[in-house]
Structures are given as structure tokens and as C-alpha cells.
Amino acid sequence: MDSLQFFGAARLVIVAGKGGVGKTTVTAVLAQAATDAGLRVLAVELEGKPVLADLLAHTAVEVLTITAPEALADYLDSHGLKRVSKRLATSGIIDVVATAAPGIDDIVVLGKLKQLERTGGYDLIVVDGPAAGHAITFLMSARGLLDTVRGGPIRTQAEDVLEMFHDPTRCQVLLVTLPETTPINEVIETAYAVEERVGVQLGPVVVNGVDIGDPIAIIDADEHLVAAAEYRNHRRASQRDELTRLSDDLALAQIVLPQLPVAGITSAEVAELATALVAQIQRLPA
Amino acid sequence: MNTPPLTALDIVLRDAQIIVSCGSGGVGKTTAAAAIALHAAALGKRVVVVTIDPARRLADALGLSDGLSNEPTRVEIRDEPDTPGELWAMMLDPATTFDGLVHQYAETPEQAERILANGFYHNIAGALSGTQEYMAAEKLYQLHRDDRFDLVVVDTPPTRNALDFLDAPATLTRFINHRLFRLLMLPARKGLKVLNVAAQPVLRTIGKVVGGEVLTDAIAFFQAFEGMEIGFRDRADAVSDLLHSPITHYVLVASPRHDTVDEARYFAGRLAASDLAVAAVVVNRLQPRFGDATAEEAREASVLAEASGRADLAALWRNLAELRALADAEEAVIAPLVADTGATAIHRVPLLSDDVHDLGGLRQIADHLFRV
Numbered sequence: 001m002d003s004l005q006f007f008g009a010a011r012l013v014i015v016a017g018k019g020g021v022g023k024t025t026v027t028a029v030l031a032q033a034a035t036d037a038g039l040r041v042l043a044v045e046l047e048g049k050p051v052l053a054d055l056l057a058h059t060a061v062e063v064l065t066i067t068a069p070e071a072l073a074d075y076l077d078s079h080g081l082k083r084v085s086k087r088l089a090t091s092g093i094i095d096v097v098a099t100a101a102p103g104i105d106d107i108v109v110l111g112k113l114k115q116l117e118r119t120g121g122y123d124l125i126v127v128d129g130p131a132a133g134h135a136i137t138f139l140m141s142a143r144g145l146l147d148t149v150r151g152g153p154i155r156t157q158a159e160d161v162l163e164m165f166h167d168p169t170r171c172q173v174l175l176v177t178l179p180e181t182t183p184i185n186e187v188i189e190t191a192y193a194v195e196e197r198v199g200v201q202l203g204p205v206v207v208n209g210v211d212i213g214d215p216i217a218i219i220d221a222d223e224h225l226v227a228a229a230e231y232r233n234h235r236r237a238s239q240r241d242e243l244t245r246l247s248d249d250l251a252l253a254q255i256v257l258p259q260l261p262v263a264g265i266t267s268a269e270v271a272e273l274a275t276a277l278v279a280q281i282q283r284l285p286a
Numbered sequence: 287m288n289t290p291p292l293t294a295l296d297i298v299l300r301d302a303q304i305i306v307s308c309g310s311g312g313v314g315k316t317t318a319a320a321a322i323a324l325h326a327a328a329l330g331k332r333v334v335v336v337t338i339d340p341a342r343r344l345a346d347a348l349g350l351s352d353g354l355s356n357e358p359t360r361v362e363i364r365d366e367p368d369t370p371g372e373l374w375a376m377m378l379d380p381a382t383t384f385d386g387l388v389h390q391y392a393e394t395p396e397q398a399e400r401i402l403a404n405g406f407y408h409n410i411a412g413a414l415s416g417t418q419e420y421m422a423a424e425k426l427y428q429l430h431r432d433d434r435f436d437l438v439v440v441d442t443p444p445t446r447n448a449l450d451f452l453d454a455p456a457t458l459t460r461f462i463n464h465r466l467f468r469l470l471m472l473p474a475r476k477g478l479k480v481l482n483v484a485a486q487p488v489l490r491t492i493g494k495v496v497g498g499e500v501l502t503d504a505i506a507f508f509q510a511f512e513g514m515e516i517g518f519r520d521r522a523d524a525v526s527d528l529l530h531s532p533i534t535h536y537v538l539v540a541s542p543r544h545d546t547v548d549e550a551r552y553f554a555g556r557l558a559a560s561d562l563a564v565a566a567v568v569v570n571r572l573q574p575r576f577g578d579a580t581a582e583e584a585r586e587a588s589v590l591a592e593a594s595g596r597a598d599l600a601a602l603w604r605n606l607a608e609l610r611a612l613a614d615a616e617e618a619v620i621a622p623l624v625a626d627t628g629a630t631a632i633h634r635v636p637l638l639s640d641d642v643h644d645l646g647g648l649r650q651i652a653d654h655l656f657r658v
Contacts (some may be wrong), residue, residue, distance in 0.1 A: 020312025020541065049548070079494075099461075100504040102409050131311055152494065181641045182341040216605050217598050224577030225602040231574060232605050261608055262615050264544045 001284040003037040007124050010172040012117040012164070013203065014127045016135035017176035018186055022208040025265050025273070026176045027128040028055040029257070032274040035061045039123035042116065046109060046130060055270050066112055068105035075108045079153055101148050103141030110142060111157040114164050117171070136190065139173070139198040168201035176206045179239035188249050204253035204284065207243060211236050211259045255280045294566035294631045295655055299326050302535035302565070304430055304528070305439045308451060308553055309539035310546040314570040316340045316441045317642050318539045320348060321651040323439040327363055327371035334358045334374040334429050336440040338422060343643035348375040356382045363645065374435070380421035384411040387424065391517035397510060406507035414461070418443045419454035427525045452529060452556065455522035462515060535565035540623060542572055542616035547623045554626055567631045568655065569620050573613040574636040581610040
């Protein structure tokens with residue numbers, strides 16, 4: 001598969017995964033690889049400290065932060081409620097509203113993403129989605145609101161979002177995990193939950209931080225050298241086992257990103273991983 | 287006789303009646319809490335560990351595979367048959383904990399029933415952000431007053447923001463006492479049982495957005511809640527006092543990544559601002575080190591071996607150099623946290639080859655934490 005085909009599959013890609021698996025890194029890597037392929041790309045972050053702008057500083061990718069209070073204020077403004085929107089947000093009534101209709105904060109964010117997907121003029125929008133537990137509630141918010149809200153603009157919004165979710169050419173969810181037992185178990189559970197309960201198309205699973213390499217031949221040498229080699233071999237073997245288990249249990253293509261010998265990711269590592277991603281994409285069946 | 291100096295975690299176990307394990311999601315917070323609890327039990331304490339959303343294998347290790355229990359279950363510690371200590375574990379069920387509070391503070395059983403049947407209440411108990419944190423704190427308070435236990439170890443929910451836990455009691459009280467709540471109560475106090483939604487500009491606005499019917503439950507909830515606010519607030523104050531008391535010790539958990547280190551430092555700062563101290567820091571999942579050679583030395587040895595035709599030996603040195611470089615990079619990432627909290631507070635746990643799936647695995651973590 002070539003990059004254009006891969007990135008052309010759906011205009012909106014929501015990247016999801018448990019905290020600590022490298023969701024933000026993968027978001028940046030996808031955005032960079034897509035922009036390198038000549039696409040007009042928007043990268044969106046929803047929560048936490050904004051870091052995408054730094055990671056994508058040397059690229060043509062546009063970066064946007066969307067938070068629920070801002071999205072709700074925007075939403076009220078565009079529905080002729082500008083005068084009250086500020087008061088609602090500052091007085092904390094948002095919390096009461098969000099509790100009265102759970103998911104309303106998520107749906108205004110999704111509504112904003114849908115609007116960008118329809119009219120933003122981007123070839124690809126990559127979203128650094130919420131962490132796994134919250135990802136399900138985030139994606140489920142549209143369906144949940146249809147049950148509680150029986151009319152009005154929020155219901156329309158929820159219906160529009162659901163329509164987008166059910167169209168694989170418009171929206172895909174891409175799950176990120178690590179090559180370890182618990183993250184693999186969790187990504188399998190999340191994948192089934194997302195498919196069954198949300199009905200959105202899943203893209204390939206991205207396995208991040210894989211120690212790629214052949215076994216090191218153990219020879220008679222200094223004990224530390226031997227112990228280090230055995231440790232490395234053992235870890236690579238158990239990662240391979242986890243990747244095999246993932247393909248056995250989940251019928252989704254895998255994209256494997258290498259572990260880099262650094263502890264913190266910067267724009268340089270994002271560029272390096274983007275190259276690795278493109279190589280992986282080329283190995284996928286067209 | 288030379289006894290080794292007590293480590294930060296030794297002191298925590300000596301002095302704390304409550305230990306709170308906090309940090310970002312995915313750093314091994316629950317595992318650290320469970321390992322600390324296991325060790326305390328082995329030392330003879332009667333310990334209960336409260337977990338929140340543990341990984342399945344850890345839940346299995348603690349005998350919690352059946353899911354939420356909300357009541358402590360005794361864990362058999364077979365490896366320590368002679369200890370008078372006991373290990374108990376439970377998985378927090380926020381909704382049931384909240385229901386219990388409603389029963390306790392309702393003036394009549396009918397009031398409790400009215401609240402528990404309300405849809406808006408279910409949303410608060412199940413989905414309002416901060417509720418899970420508050421219920422963890424509430425459970426901690428209950429277990430601390432339970433004579434069965436000497437020590438309560440509590441895991442904190444994986445929040446977007448670590449300070450949610452400390453603030454949760456106040457946040458919920460503020461929510462219950464919200465201005466809108468008072469606004470909603472006005473007509474009820476005047477004896478108007480049926481509220482005219484359209485008469486309230488704020489409500490009219492909300493109604494336009496979400497549909498008026500959504501508000502009916504909310505109004506019914508706030509009306510049903512009338513009279514309980516003071517009891518609720520006093521309880522929240524008591525829970526908050528306990529979180530800020532010297533018998534409560536905070537253990538920060540991080541992994542060698544910038545984001546989790548930043549989060550841990552932020553939380554340390556927040557604790558300091560509340561005159562609380564970080565009792566100990568656990569850094570999980572560090573690359574193990576092999577021997578004393580630096581990355582540079584190992585690289586040179588690799589080049590030398592290659593030059594003398596020993597490709598196999600060169601590969602071993604190259605591997606050592608790579609692992610060492612990674613370990614050094616990790617050390618650089620955690621350096622600011624070490625500087626903030628002091629080197630003596632830091633406990634390092636190496637990346638283990640397998641997840642914890644039984645008490646033996648937990649024991650292994652505890653051995654690293656307490657250097658047995």
C-alpha cells in the first residue's frame with residue numbers, strides 16, 4: 001500500500017490508547033508522514049499539556065487544540081446564544097449541564113471535529129484522542145445522547161456525529177499499544193468494545209516502542225555482557241510473542257514502530273518514526 | 287551491629303496509617319500500591335489495599351477477578367505463613383459507595399429512595415468528573431476508621447490531572463451547593479413544587495441546548511437533596527482533613543518519561559503548597575544496568591572487537607552500549623524529579639520481563655522497593 005492510499009482511507013483519524021502507550025507520539029508521526037506525502041494535514045489535541053506544536057514544529061502540519069468548554073462556548077455562540085455562553089462557562093453551570101446530559105461535553109468536541117472534517121479543507125485530520133477508558137465514553141457519547149436528549153440542536157449534532165462514525169471513508173479509529181502483556185490485553189478489549197458499541201471503523205493497530213532486531217549470539221564472555229545479551233534476547237522474544245498473540249486475537253493489520261534509544265521524544269524522533277511508518281505502510285496489502 | 291539506614295519507604299511503613307499512591311495512568315501505580323501493601327502485611331500489619339481499575343492480571347493476583355466488590359476480601363499470603371499480618375484487597379465501586387453515603391445522610395429512607403431513583407443522581411454517581419476520586423477518598427476514610435485494619439493503601443484514579451484527588455471532596459461539595467442548585471431551590475422553598483423552567487433565564491438557555499426534559503431530573507434531584515447538604519459537606523470536610531493529616535503519606539509513582547515525570551513534579555508541588563510532603567517516589571520500569579562500563583566505553587570496546595575480527599564479541603558490547611545509553615537517557619529524564627524530591631526519596635524498580643500476575647510477581651516488586 002502506498003502512503004496516499006493509506007492516508008486517503010478516511011479523512012478523520014482518531015488515535016486512541018491507554019495512557020503511556022505513546023498516543024501523542026503516534027499522532028505526530030501520522031501527521032508528519034501524511035504531510036510528507038503531500039497532504040494538507042491538521043493535528044488536533046484534546047486534553048493535557050499542548051505538545052503537538054513542538055513535535056511538529058518543522059513540518060507543514062497545522063495544529064489545533066480543542067477543549068470541551070471552548071467547544072461548548074463556540075457551539076452556543078453559533079446558535080445565537082453568545083450573550084449567555086460566557087456566563088455559563090464561567091459560572092461552572094457547564095458541569096451541571098454536562099451532568100444532566102452526560103456526554104454533552106464530548107459531543108460538542110466531536111461536533112467540532114465533524115465540522116472540520118466536512119468543511120475544513122484538510123485532506124487528513126489526526127486527533128490525539130482521549131486515553132482508553134475515556135475513549136470509549138468519548139466515542140459512545142453520541143449514541144448515549146440520543147437516548148437522553150429527544151430534540152434540539154444537541155440531538156442533531158449527535159445524529160450527525162453518529163452518521164460520520166458509521167462511514168468508514170469519513171472516520172476511523174486507530175488504536176495504539178505497546179508490545180507487553182497488559183497493553184496488548186487492553187487493546188484487544190478496547191478494539192472489540194469500539195467495534196461493537198460504537199460501530200466505527202478501526203484502522204491498523206499501531207504497536208509502539210518495539211525493540212526490533214535479531215537475537216544476539218551468546219558466547220563465552222564477561223558475565224555482564226552475557227547477562228545484557230540474554231536480557232535483550234528475552235525481551236525481544238517476549239515482544240514477538242505478544243505481537244503474534246495480537247494478530248491471533250485481533251484481525252487488524254499491525255504497524256510496528258521501533259523503540260528509539262532515547263527517553264524523550266522530540267521533533268527529530270518524530271521525523272525518524274515517520275520514515276519507519278512509511279516503510280511499514282508499504283508492507284501493508286493494497 | 288550495623289543496621290542499614292531506613293529508606294523513605296521504610297519510614298512510610300513505620301509512620302503512615304494511610305498511604306496514597308499517585309501518578310499518571312500506566313506508570314504502575316496500582317502495582318506499587320499492592321506491593322507496598324503486601325510488604326506491610328509481611329511485616330505484621332493488617333493492611334487493606336483499595337484498587338481502582340486494576341489490570342486484569344493484577345486483579346487476579348489479588349483474588350479480585352470477580353470484578354467490583356466494594357468490600358475488602360482477604361488475600362491469602364502463602365509465602366508468609368508465619369506473619370500475624372493480613373492482606374485485604376478491594377476494588378472501588380464508586381456508585382455503590384455513593385449510594386451508601388446517600389443512605390447515611392438522608393433524613394428519611396424515603397428521601398434516600400427518591401434520590402437513588404433519580405436519573406440525574408445516576409449521572410453524578412457514574413459520570414461526573416471527580417466523583418470517582420471523591421469516592422476513593424471516602425472509602426479511604428471509612429476503612430481508616432475500621433478496626434480491622436492498621437494501614438490503608440489506596441490507589442488513585444487515572445485522572446487527567448493528579449490534583450483532582452486532593453480537591454475532589456471540595457469539588458463535589460461545590461457542585462452540590464452550586465449557585466444553580468440554590469436557584470433551583472428557590473421556588474421549592476416558596477412552596478412551588480412544580481418549577482416553571484421557562485421562567486428561569488438560565489434554565490431556558492440550557493433547555494434550548496439540551497432540551498427541557500433533560501433538566502426535569504436535575505431539578506427533581508436538587509429538590510430531593512434538600513436538607514442533606516450540611517451532612518454531606520461536613521463529611522467532605524472530614525475526608526479532606528484526613529487527606530491533609532500527617533498520618534496520610536503520599537507516594538508518587540512515575541516512569542522514566544517526560545510526561546509522567548512532569549505530572550509527578552506537579553503533584554509534588556501541589557502537595558508542598560498544601561504543606562504536605564512527598565513521602566517517597568517510585569520510578570518504575572527503568573532499564574536494568576549491566577556492569578559499570580559507560581555507553582562510550584562499551585561502544586569503543588565494540589569497535590575494537592570488530593577491528594580484531596571478533597564480530598560476536600562486538601555484538602555483545604554494542605548491545606551493552608545500547609542498553610546503557612537508554613538507561614542514561616532515562617536517568618536524565620527523571621533527574622528533575624530527583625532534584626525536586628531529593629535523591630533519598632527515590633526508589634527505582636527495573637523493567638521486569640513479565641507483568642505481575644501472581645503474588646510472587648508482586649513480591650518481586652516489593653523486594654525492589656524495600657531492598658529485602
